[in-house]
Amino acid sequence: MAVSITSITAANKAAWNASASLHAQGTEWDSLLEQAARPGFSVLDQELTEAIRALGIEGRSAAQVGCNNARELLSLASLKILPSVGIDQSGAFLEQGRILAKAAGLEPRLIEADIYELPEDVGTFDLVLITIGVLNWMPDLDGFFRVIAGLLSPGGHLLIYETHPVMEMFDPESETPHEPAISYFRTEPLKEEGLISYDGVDHGSGETGYWFIHTLGQIVTSCAANGMAIRALKEFGYSIREPEYDVYEGREAQIPMSYLLHARKI
Structure with a gap:
């Protein structure tokens, strides 16, 4: 695909900005805003919560890359970790993050930026968190991890909690959802032309974004x-993404559906 990285990230930014309004309306948004105002607010599941606790970094700083509306970043405060910085390409989602942060009584720095072109004053952190739906929007994986390494303090921790690449091979909406539909080794990006939501509902067309399949080996x-030592890699037979992918759970021949990678800056 003869398109520059900058063009791809700009297209992905437009796709997310076009979809943002879907996420700041209705009962789910109202509930999230209400929860954010309560002591101990957290949307982190048990697996991720336990992994963060095990790091033993209470009172230390954290950044989230691809923070969306900052709900997970703000949740770190419930674990006595400082939610210092959230980075996302979508200014529209970051505006939602500022509303949630105000409700939670927190003041993280929320930075609108292309991850490949961060401002020089972002700083370094004891934890960098990356969760569902970040890596596949990245056209240059090596360049991405080079930036992540630069965000980590010496000895700092990286946690990635993401969709397993094997599940990317399957299309839950096809007539044969349990047969592979996409090569594990595909290098051309997939075009995402619908509005992006988490509810499994078709909300119509939006801006075109580009979704990349990266193997677990890559x-x-x-x-x-890029200077990070792998400490642990756990794979799970459950999904942490849209509900239509739940069709792959609980099978006798179970595919990996998500993973949690822990690395530490050398």
């Missing part, structure tokens, strides 16, 4: 090649 190798 992810681990790019991480290690």
Whole structure:
């Protein structure tokens, strides 16, 4: 695909901005805003919560890359970790994050930026968190992890809680959802032309974004090649993304559906 990285990230930014209004309306948004105002607010599941606690970094700083509306970043405060910085390409989602932060009584710095072109004053952190739906929007995996390494303090921790690349091979909306539909080794991005939502509902067309399939080997190798030591890699047979993918859970021949990678800056 003869398109520059800058063009791809700009297209992905437009796709997310076009979809943002879907996420700041209705009962789910009202509930999230109400929860954010309560002591101990957290949207983190048990697996991620326990992994963060095990790091033993209470009172230390954290940044989230691809923070969306900052709900997970703000949740770190419930674990006595400082939610210092959230980075996202979508200014529209960051505006939602500022509303949630105000409700939670927190003041993280929310930075609207292309991850490949961060401002020089972002700083370094004891934890960098990356969760569902970030890596696949990245056209340059090696460049991405080079930036992540630069955000980590010496000895700092990286946690990635993401969709397993094997599940990317399957299309839950096809007539044969349990047969692979996409090559694990596909290099051309998939075009995402619908509005992006988490509810499994078709909300119509939006801006075109580009979704990249990265193998687990590429992810681990790019991480290690940029000065981070792999400490643990756990794979799970459950989904942390849209509900239509739940069709792959609980099968006798279970595919991996998500993973949690822990690395530490050398």
